[in-house]
Ligand SMILES: Nc1nc2c(c(=O)[nH]1)N[C@H]1C(S)=C(S)[C@@H](COP(=O)(O)O)O[C@H]1N2
């Protein structure tokens with residue numbers, strides 16, 4: 001995150017310059033078969049029943065890029081490290097503890113999470129490093145999980161925590177530790193309850209690969225990618241703004257809110273435009289304009305009414 005790394009990905013897709021968000025229905029028809037083949041019948045079954053959908057009128061980023069150009073510092077700092085170094089990581093069995101200011105704290109097994117009402121959602125993802133992708137996730141609204149534990153009236157924030165497993169995560173055991181562990185993140189409760197915020201368990205109709213945050217990761221498409229915490233083991237409702245890893249590491253560079261905002265530059269680079277992975281031209285003419293709230297302003301701007309968005313980096 002501290003520096004640019006030009007992607008090694010060749011230009012392969014040209015997508016229209018215009019970008020707008022719309023909603024329409026579509027069926028994740030092919031997804032079921034692919035998942036069954038991948039040996040995950042629970043997810044396959046769930047996706048067959050996939051309901052109303054969110055999508056984007058832009059070409060999908062090729063699956064190969066989505067699953068090989070990653071940020072997941074627990075496996076190393078290079079974009080290829082998460083794929084190369086996550087072979088030993090075991091995403092099953094898995095549990096997620098949901099606790100704090102809730103009426104019914106509970107430890108959820110992965111099977112139970114896969115039995116949530118799964119949907120396929122195609123979202124833009126904008127990394128704070130100024131590259132972006134269009135990714136078809138499979139997951140369920142975070143609000144659906146929160147409902148199950150019945151947040152109390154004084155709960156104002158949701159805190160998230162990634163697993164710590166130095167024996168399976170080389171970035172947590174090497175001589176140089178790029179970040180303090182566990183990786184933690186947080187949302188305001190109303191952000192967490194927004195229908196666009198999901199917990200993803202799959203991508204491209206398949207179980208989430210280790211490098212993308214298996215078995216369960218957060219996706220909040222109007223915020224910079226670092227808010228999308230991976231391999232979550234704990235979700236805690238609190239009355240205080242929770243710590244967030246990048247915000248703690250460099251508060252002048254990474255905010256708590258981290259809403260995508262082309263008008264607020266990173267102290268070391270412009271956020272006005274971005275490189276869509278797969279379109280080529282990291283520094284060149286193919287850069288796309290970055291959209292306020294990553295194109296989701298119509299849906300989420302109301303969450304920030306009265307806040308100074310220029311200070312809300
Ligand atoms: N636990 C953890 N979660 C993480 C990260 C990380 O290093 N560790 N990187 C973040 C960043 S900076 C981005 S851009 C996205 C990348 O998600 P992707 O690799 O699936 O595209 O994951 C986010 N979640």
Ligand SMILES: [Mo]
Pocket residue numbers: 071126127128129224225226
């Ligand atoms: Mo990122």
